[in-house]
Amino acid sequence: MKRMAAYPENAFWRLGSLLVIGCALLPVAWIVSLSLKPAADLNDGRFLPQAASLEHYRAIFGDAQFPAALWNSVGIAAIATLLAVLLGMLAAYAIVRLRFRGRRLVLGGALAIAMFPPVAVIGPLFDLWRSIGLFDTWIGLILPYMTFTLPLAIWILSAFYREIPWELERAARLDGATALQAFFHIIVPLAAPGVFTAAILVFIFAWNDFLFAAALTSTNAARTVPAAIAFFTGSSRFDLPTGSIAAASVVVTLPLLLVLLAFQRRIVAGLTAGAVKG
Amino acid sequence: MKRRGISDERLGWLLCAPAIAAMLLVAAWPVLYALWLSLFRYDLRFPGQRAFVGWDNYTSVLSSGVWWEAFLNTVLITAVSVSIELLLGMALALLLHRALFLRRTLRASVLVPYGIITVVAALAWKFAFDPVTGFINPLLGVDTAWLAQRGPAFLVIILTEVWKTTPFMALLLLAGLTLVPQDLLQAARLDGANAWQRFSRITLPLMKPAILVALLFRTLDAFRIFDVVFIQTRGAQDTETVSLVGYHALITRLNLGLGSAVAVLIFVCVIAIALVFIQGFGTALSEGEAER
Numbered sequence: 001m002k003r004m005a006a007y008p009e010n011a012f013w014r015l016g017s018l019l020v021i022g023c024a025l026l027p028v029a030w031i032v033s034l035s036l037k038p039a040a041d042l043n044d045g046r047f048l049p050q051a052a053s054l055e056h057y058r059a060i061f062g063d064a065q066f067p068a069a070l071w072n073s074v075g076i077a078a079i080a081t082l083l084a085v086l087l088g089m090l091a092a093y094a095i096v097r098l099r100f101r102g103r104r105l106v107l108g109g110a111l112a113i114a115m116f117p118p119v120a121v122i123g124p125l126f127d128l129w130r131s132i133g134l135f136d137t138w139i140g141l142i143l144p145y146m147t148f149t150l151p152l153a154i155w156i157l158s159a160f161y162r163e164i165p166w167e168l169e170r171a172a173r174l175d176g177a178t179a180l181q182a183f184f185h186i187i188v189p190l191a192a193p194g195v196f197t198a199a200i201l202v203f204i205f206a207w208n209d210f211l212f213a214a215a216l217t218s219t220n221a222a223r224t225v226p227a228a229i230a231f232f233t234g235s236s237r238f239d240l241p242t243g244s245i246a247a248a249s250v251v252v253t254l255p256l257l258l259v260l261l262a263f264q265r266r267i268v269a270g271l272t273a274g275a276v277k278g
Numbered sequence: 279m280k281r282r283g284i285s286d287e288r289l290g291w292l293l294c295a296p297a298i299a300a301m302l303l304v305a306a307w308p309v310l311y312a313l314w315l316s317l318f319r320y321d322l323r324f325p326g327q328r329a330f331v332g333w334d335n336y337t338s339v340l341s342s343g344v345w346w347e348a349f350l351n352t353v354l355i356t357a358v359s360v361s362i363e364l365l366l367g368m369a370l371a372l373l374l375h376r377a378l379f380l381r382r383t384l385r386a387s388v389l390v391p392y393g394i395i396t397v398v399a400a401l402a403w404k405f406a407f408d409p410v411t412g413f414i415n416p417l418l419g420v421d422t423a424w425l426a427q428r429g430p431a432f433l434v435i436i437l438t439e440v441w442k443t444t445p446f447m448a449l450l451l452l453a454g455l456t457l458v459p460q461d462l463l464q465a466a467r468l469d470g471a472n473a474w475q476r477f478s479r480i481t482l483p484l485m486k487p488a489i490l491v492a493l494l495f496r497t498l499d500a501f502r503i504f505d506v507v508f509i510q511t512r513g514a515q516d517t518e519t520v521s522l523v524g525y526h527a528l529i530t531r532l533n534l535g536l537g538s539a540v541a542v543l544i545f546v547c548v549i550a551i552a553l554v555f556i557q558g559f560g561t562a563l564s565e566g567e568a569e570r
Contacts, residue, residue: 027402091297100290124308147304272453
């Protein structure tokens with residue numbers, strides 16, 4: 001490592017680091033603080049709670065709405081992730097390894113969908129889902145999530161696939177393995193880190209989505225957490241249940257943040273892979 | 279290499295078939311269907327009155343104040359937040375590149391805004407600025423109802439958007455920054471170039487493709503803004519964006535004909551933005567070629 005520059009410059013970067021960490025964590029700290037404030041203290045205008053209480057957490061888990069939404073969110077996001085990564089793996093393999101005329105079509109389609117405004121498809125999907133019985137169902141959300149995360153999955157996986165030592169595959173094929181055997185026995189294990197990265201990012205997309213959830217669901221049967229939180233109702237129409245919203249926000253935020261922090265290197269690599277190499 | 283079994287061509291199509299099918303069925307077909315619906319009077323509350331009306335829906339959308347105001351609002355939010363994000367994102371990318379102090383913590387905290395659900399981020403900032411619940415007013419010693427007035431509401435919306443997406447911008451820029459050869463910067467330093475000269479004459483030109491990619495992604499994303507505005511104002515105080523207009527027409531008022539016209543117009547705007555950037559890529563690439 002080369003020697004650091006002069007001291008003032010050093011202090012400047014340190015100050016910057018602290019500032020960024022502070023700004024990034026501020027709203028999270030605030031929502032945690034709100035969720036812990038007893039109902040009577042919610043409007044005290046202080047950043048930190050004077051006393052901590054778990055009453056809002058008990059309230060949201062005592063109600064039917066939030067546990068249902070949590071289950072919907074986990075299930076829908078997990079299945080959509082699984083499907084998107086699976087389809088992405090197959091397509092990315094074909095794009096990186098095979099010379100065939102559909103390459104441009106798939107890459108072009110993926111690029112187009114990445115730029116898609118989701119609001120342009122919610123109307124037709126709403127109409128169609130209602131007539132074929134997919135409105136307010138898990139499948140009704142899994143399908144759009146899977147499709148709209150495919151570009152992300154295909155890009156990240158192609159970028160990772162390009163780094164794989166493909167001579168191994170060639171060796172396996174010369175030894176008599178079919179292309180599919182070579183793919184599943186040699187390439188899949190090597191591609192695992194890329195697959196994992198793609199899965200996390202796809203999961204975040206599905207977990208984060210609000211527009212599709214707001215448009216294509218209406219009840220606890222399939223309403224996911226972002227939509228449930230947005231449409232939480234308090235005792236009166238004009239009374240936002242601040243404490244419950246804060247507690248629900250913390251419950252859906254903290255686990256994901258822990259995953260993000262644990263795998264930060266891979267996520268950063270995945271986020272930038274598509275942009276730089278694609 | 280010797281071919282065994284299926285040819286590359288067939289295997290390629292086979293492997294891509296599920297992805298292509300999904301993209302056609304859940305993305306391409308709905309857009310075409312939206313185009314079709316936009317030519318009809320089609321209100322789900324009065325399904326019996328469905329009739330072909332040609333361009334009428336477009337005429338009524340384009341001649342209404344609602345669309346143009348939402349359009350200007352969206353352009354304003356996009357332009358302001360993406361500009362701020364570019365500046366902050368560049369500073370953050372340099373910081374991530376340089377910082378050794380608290381390096382892991384810094385990189386981890388930068389991912390926090392990216393990973394948080396947009397609805398949650400919007401609510402956190404909404405509560406923070408709330409005159410009753412929030413801590414911002416006591417902190418600043420003011421008594422402002424931020425989200426009840428147009429200007430301050432835009433401020434809060436843009437702040438939320440910038441907070442949420444600057445890390446993504448910074449990571450894309452960081453990827454470009456790491457491609458700048460260190461020995462070039464070192465040579466310039468030895469030749470007596472100061473930090474600003476090294477940045478503006480070497481780093482910035484070499485990063486041009488990365489900057490354009492980051493700008494394209496963020497501009498398209500910002501133009502589609504929905505969650506933050508829906509949560510913070512629901513479009514009140516004249517803060518409606520085009521996505522909100524589309525959502526309200528389609529889902530709230532169930533007017534599929536008019537809503538689809540809005541959706542198609544948004545789609546056209548997005549294509550226009552993409553084309554402008556692709557033009558930019560072309561120029562950047564040919565400039566790069568010329569320099570080499």
